Amino acid sequence: MLEKSHRHVSCETCGARKDSLFGSFCEADSSNLNEHKTCNYFKKNQPLFIEGSNPRGVFCLNEGKVKIFTRGEEGKEQIIHIAKPGEIVGFRAMFSGEAYKVAATTLEECNICFINKADFLNMVDTNPVLRNGIMRELSKELADRATFITNMAQKSVRERLAFALVLLDDIYSQEMINLTREDLANFVGTATETLIRLLKEFKDDHLIETHARKIEILDKQGLMNLAGV
Amino acid sequence: MLEKSHRHVSCETCGARKDSLFGSFCEADSSNLNEHKTCNYFKKNQPLFIEGSNPRGVFCLNEGKVKIFTRGEEGKEQIIHIAKPGEIVGFRAMFSGEAYKVAATTLEECNICFINKADFLNMVDTNPVLRNGIMRELSKELADRATFITNMAQKSVRERLAFALVLLDDIYSQEMINLTREDLANFVGTATETLIRLLKEFKDDHLIETHARKIEILDKQGLMNLAGV
């Protein structure tokens, strides 16, 4: 469990690192990275950065989950992505030379390391493997977002919810999906009331079960069929 | 006007190049590029590449426009982007190591140069300015697509159409917007019939005028207000 305070993690032994963009780092690279990062504890619902602010560096998730979102006209959040341990958050804005167009906020208590912009860019410049990994990651996400757009445009809310639950099941892997109904609605792109009604239908169809706010997936294949994947 | 056949363009003198990712190329770079590219004529509605195929290189638009799209379940197109002269199409898939997740098809007669994958990647490897330009471009598009997703999720069809017309007015700059109603509907993310009805409303409100299929923007600011930008 997470201590309610700053906890120092060493990059050399960090379990999340091997799944990350830094996964290929040799020992020297890792120890260099370790010297340039700081390690921070974040409370639940604490922002990493907000829209319009200027990027100062990147965040490497060691423990906990973070939502990435934009806001529509009336301030309603649209969640674009939910990042899990091992993911680097905020590196896109390192290259665009612009302020953040998205915001990031913790969904749980988190342990997150921070790497300064200059240090990060320096690593990218000097490490071709890291650089290629980043370019691959950027490209893949671009493709993911094209699919996301198509889903939003062409699928019904029911289909999108089924799709979202399948995605979230992977992100939450061992645990159960644990989001407020509002966050889930903002991920699916619908009203909270509509979301709740559909969840009930899914329960009636034995696709899921709810335990308070947590959602247990009973029939992943059924959800995938419903989502049309 | 475009000749109905292959037309050779030299990179050194290409007008579209200076707006492109190759815009910063010095003379030596340009002439190197020129030696590695081929120049091709494309008919209207001719595919550059389709979903699922393997990337062989990148396409540099010299003249004409190209739609980039994915397909939903029933094969319905969702247009993600419309590329204009100066844009490089298909470079995302160069880095992902995967097959194309999107497809590209010409909307008009086009003159398009092709650069082989190996040559392109070699340029990226050896030219830091080009590389940084690409990383900046990838990052910006990622942000654009986040906005796109939010628009799809939160705006009404009317707002999305207004927004789309403003975007298209920039893309078509000097000319009038010239798309089939179906393509426009697939860009906005709606049914063709709905699109036509809304266009009529916009005409009644003196926001636009139609000349056969072409759309003339009369009140861009009015459209922007409607779109909520």
Add this chain to the structure above:
DNA sequence: CGAGCGATTGAAAAGACTCAACCACCGTGG
């Protein structure tokens, strides 16, 4: 001149949203 595609219109149905009220859980402070 006819075929066929793209554009347009009408009517009905469905999906989703809004608004309003109510419930349930949780932590706080008395």
Add this chain to the structure above:
DNA sequence: CCACGGTGGTTGAGTCTTTTCAATCGCTCG
């Protein structure tokens, strides 16, 4: 220990947007 306030979750009813289906029109191409 319990009442209180607040947030998050749930339900109902009515409305509106958007889609669907069907039919018609009009232009272009062979």
